[in-house]
Amino acid sequence: MEPSPDAGVTRRAVSPAESRRASRGWWDGDADAYQAEHGSFLGDVDFVWCPEGLREADAHLLGDVAGKRVLEIGCGAASCSRWLKSQGAEVYASDLSAGMLRHAAAGATRSGVTVPLVQTDATALPFADGVFDVVCTAFGAVPFVADSASVMQEVYRVLKPAGRWAFSITHPMRWVFLDDPGEGGLVAVHSYFDRRAYVEEDGHHVPTYVEQHRTLGDRIRELVGAGFVLDDLIEPEWPEGHDLTWGQWSPLRGRIFPGTAIFVATKPA
Structure with missing residues (x-):
């Protein structure tokens, strides 16, 4: 949520x-x-959930993926897909x-680990019903979709029964504060309950960057409304060192x- 110098916000x-x-x-x-x-932090073949540095290799939020069919x-x-x-x-x-996706292809060339790449809107996935064991994203899609409930519904559709869905987003309480990694970012200035999108516009008021805010309760209702059972909500702590x-994000x-x-x-069995 950092504005470009010429953007109206x-x-x-x-x-x-x-x-x-x-x-x-x-x-x-x-x-x-x-x-x-950010490429060096994220790696070419690594699954980093968040700027706090939590890795799937340590967290095991997706379970054992060997032999599983996974969609990111x-x-x-x-990089997460190549790690998987x-x-x-x-x-x-x-x-x-x-x-x-151009950088995804370049990462495959560098690492020698290739996965099929698909350009698609997360609200209209080009896959049949019930074909994946796991769907995941680390800060992808969900915060940038106006109708994020439809993303939950699409993920539910393409998952097999007992399939797992895991996603990371900016913690909703962060929307109360300015995007300042210093002391200025410790002062509450916005209402947590203001669900209007953060929008950067050009000179014609055409949005050039959009990020959506939902409360924790909103996200849970989206999941439950799509049919999911919420297993866990992880709030990674900032690690020492x-x-x-x-x-x-800052220490x-x-x-x-x-x-x-x-x-x-x-997704229930």
């Missing part, structure tokens, strides 16, 4: 079409800079942005309140 409702166009354009345009800044939505450069394949899973990596500053803020929420849910 507001909080307002946006349509699904506006949100989709903004996300595709933003991530296509920002893909190179994002990968240059909002995959970005697909290295663990014996059959993996498909999807993203709305062609620019990010971790001195990374990533946008609004100062991370030691006081959570920056990430990870939801783990199951």
